[in-house]
Amino acid sequence: xxxxxxxxxxxxxxxxxxxxxxxxxxxxxxxxxxxxxxxxxxxxxxxxxxxxxxxxxxxxxxxxxxxxxxxxxxxxxxxxxxxxxxxxxxxxxxxxxxxxxxxxxxxxxxxxxxxxxxxxxxxxxxxxxxxxxxxxxxxxxxxxxxxxxxxxxxxxxxxxxxxxxxxxxxxxxxxxxxxxxxxxxxxxxxxxxxxxxxxxxxxxxxxxxxxxxxxxxxxxxxxxxxxxxxxxxxxxxxxxxxxxxxxx
Amino acid sequence: xxxxxxxxxxxxxxxxxxxxxxxxxxxxxxxxxxxxxxxxxxxxxxxxxxxxxxxxxxxxxxxxxxxxxxxxxxxxxxxxxxxxxxxxxxxxxxxxxxxxxxxxxxxxxxxxxxxxxxxxxxxxxxxxxxxxxxxxxxxxxxxxxxxxxxxxxxxxxxxxxxxxxxxxxxxxxxxxxxxxxxxxxxxxxxxxxxxxxxxxxxxxxxxxxxxxxxxxxxxxxxxxxxxxxxxxxxxxxxxxxxxxxxxxxxxxxxxxxxxxxxxxxxxxxxxxxxxxxxxxxxxxxxxxxxxxxxxxxxxxxxxxxxxxxxxxxxxxxxxxxxxxxxxxxxxxxxx
Numbered sequence: 001x002x003x004x005x006x007x008x009x010x011x012x013x014x015x016x017x018x019x020x021x022x023x024x025x026x027x028x029x030x031x032x033x034x035x036x037x038x039x040x041x042x043x044x045x046x047x048x049x050x051x052x053x054x055x056x057x058x059x060x061x062x063x064x065x066x067x068x069x070x071x072x073x074x075x076x077x078x079x080x081x082x083x084x085x086x087x088x089x090x091x092x093x094x095x096x097x098x099x100x101x102x103x104x105x106x107x108x109x110x111x112x113x114x115x116x117x118x119x120x121x122x123x124x125x126x127x128x129x130x131x132x133x134x135x136x137x138x139x140x141x142x143x144x145x146x147x148x149x150x151x152x153x154x155x156x157x158x159x160x161x162x163x164x165x166x167x168x169x170x171x172x173x174x175x176x177x178x179x180x181x182x183x184x185x186x187x188x189x190x191x192x193x194x195x196x197x198x199x200x201x202x203x204x205x206x207x208x209x210x211x212x213x214x215x216x217x218x219x220x221x222x223x224x225x226x227x228x229x230x231x232x233x234x235x236x237x238x239x240x241x242x243x244x245x246x247x248x
Numbered sequence: 249x250x251x252x253x254x255x256x257x258x259x260x261x262x263x264x265x266x267x268x269x270x271x272x273x274x275x276x277x278x279x280x281x282x283x284x285x286x287x288x289x290x291x292x293x294x295x296x297x298x299x300x301x302x303x304x305x306x307x308x309x310x311x312x313x314x315x316x317x318x319x320x321x322x323x324x325x326x327x328x329x330x331x332x333x334x335x336x337x338x339x340x341x342x343x344x345x346x347x348x349x350x351x352x353x354x355x356x357x358x359x360x361x362x363x364x365x366x367x368x369x370x371x372x373x374x375x376x377x378x379x380x381x382x383x384x385x386x387x388x389x390x391x392x393x394x395x396x397x398x399x400x401x402x403x404x405x406x407x408x409x410x411x412x413x414x415x416x417x418x419x420x421x422x423x424x425x426x427x428x429x430x431x432x433x434x435x436x437x438x439x440x441x442x443x444x445x446x447x448x449x450x451x452x453x454x455x456x457x458x459x460x461x462x463x464x465x466x467x468x469x470x471x472x473x474x475x476x477x478x479x480x481x482x483x484x485x486x487x488x489x490x491x492x493x494x495x496x497x498x499x500x501x502x503x504x505x506x507x508x509x510x511x512x513x514x515x516x517x518x519x520x521x522x523x524x525x526x527x528x529x530x531x532x533x534x535x536x537x538x539x540x541x542x543x544x545x546x547x548x549x550x551x552x553x554x555x556x557x558x559x560x561x562x563x564x565x566x567x568x569x570x571x572x573x574x575x576x577x578x579x580x581x582x583x
Contacts, residue, residue: 053454094443
């Protein structure tokens with residue numbers, strides 16, 4: 001089967017620093033593919049290029065077999081790619097439900113509709129509430145987003161990614177800043193989603209990655225040094241040396 | 249109904265009822281004041297669509313007001329001096345021109361301005377407005393610097409704008425319609441995207457919205473409404489001058505919005521009312537003090553020229569200490 005996402009020869013430099021260095025990666029439909037790497041390995045730069053916020057210097061990004069390297073971010077979203085943010089990126093002054101409803105709206109196409117009140121639209125409301133129920137936030141739907149905890153914000157990010165019903169979900173460190181309990185809740189949430197969506201997970205938390213991933217790619221200084229099953233990666237010497245440390 | 253709805257209704261009923269009462273009791277001046285306030289409120293409500301709901305701080309809104317007024321004055325001028333057809337005094341032609349010209353101006357300049365953000369956006373919107381200002385100043389035919397007297401008001405069937413009461417009525421109905429229109433827009437799906445882009449533009453883009461187009465659309469709607477307000481203003485003052493589109497006027501409109509409360513429907517209206525009335529009250533009370541000083545000590549000091557000083561102080565205090573402007577004051581009590 002053709003890869004859903006296929007990256008070849010991707011390069012991106014900032015001044016003298018190579019953030020992405022001849023990166024090749026493919027994500028198969030249905031898999032949860034995790035990317036791990038030490039701080040500064042270029043994980044976030046990679047996601048920015050995938051969703052179109054940054055342009056690579058050279059290289060090609062193919063999504064569903066189509067070259068999307070120069071497609072702007074809102075079009076990529078339309079093509080079926082969605083992302084969550086490492087640093088929570090929600091619309092804080094809007095209600096929790098409004099944030100999710102906006103994502104539902106985005107999936108339903110353009111929003112050049114000026115007359116009907118969006119908040120009273122039963123279609124939007126029901127879908128938003130169903131998504132909030134899926135991530136366990138239905139009770140907080142009417143609250144202002146800013147009033148929720150960090151862990152809850154992370155769950156909102158997942159609900160937004162789900163709302164898009166995207167073919168590919170790019171999750172940028174969904175566990176960032178979470179405590180142990182919250183991390184476990186997030187792992188359970190992602191386990192429930194896994195298999196229904198293709199996910200490219202960028203994550204720092206090793207336990208989470210090894211618990212969730214079908215395949216893991218290891219990113220070091222902008223280059224992928226190994227790709228394989230969790231067991232392959234655990235046994236890979238280069239990976240142990242570069243990232244997991246001698247005692248891993 | 250919420251407290252806010254009640255207050256909105258009460259304020260709008262008061263604005264409808266009081267000015268005619270003043271007029272009938274021989275205080276025609278207050279009707280004039282109310283008409284000016286109402287027209288400027290329309291412009292402020294339109295500015296609030298992009299400034300309050302869109303987070304786009306436009307410092308060039310006076311240009312639309314001025315262009316709208318000139319769309320009344322210029323045809324009327326040619327009707328009088330060049331004898332062009334009577335269509336040139338038709339109100340629908342005037343308003344059509346005002347809206348078409350300002351919408352086009354908003355589309356062209358907005359397409360450029362919206363490529364910038366923050367301070368750059370503020371500066372470039374102001375620069376475009378000043379461009380129009382100097383363009384008008386340079387056209388001698390229409391009075392240049394000195395402005396132009398509009399010899400005849402817009403003509404509508406069944407409506408006589410020379411009657412101050414009817415002119416006020418038109419302005420008031422327009423304000424209500426514009427308020428309802430903006431309310432509808434901001435609560436629609438379009439409005440959700442506009443407000444989301446204000447809160448977090450990148451997120452809104454990655455969700456799949458080309459926020460640039462949404463903002464440009466709002467910018468054009470806002471400009472067209474301000475152009476309409478300008479056409480009314482031209483009819484009200486029957487005198488147009490580049491002064492109307494000066495950056496100070498843009499600043500005043502911004503102040504009305506911020507004073508009243510951004511991103512609220514009633515806020516800009518309250519802001520314009522407070523702005524216009526405060527100006528009047530300060531000038532009056534300073535004149536009173538002048539007379540007092542003259543009467544008692546024979547001191548001749550021209551105080552009323554300096555009304556801007558206490559005015560500015562009051563504005564600063566409100567902006568500093570009342571979060572959310574006058575509407576913030578109302579909403580706070582609701583909690």
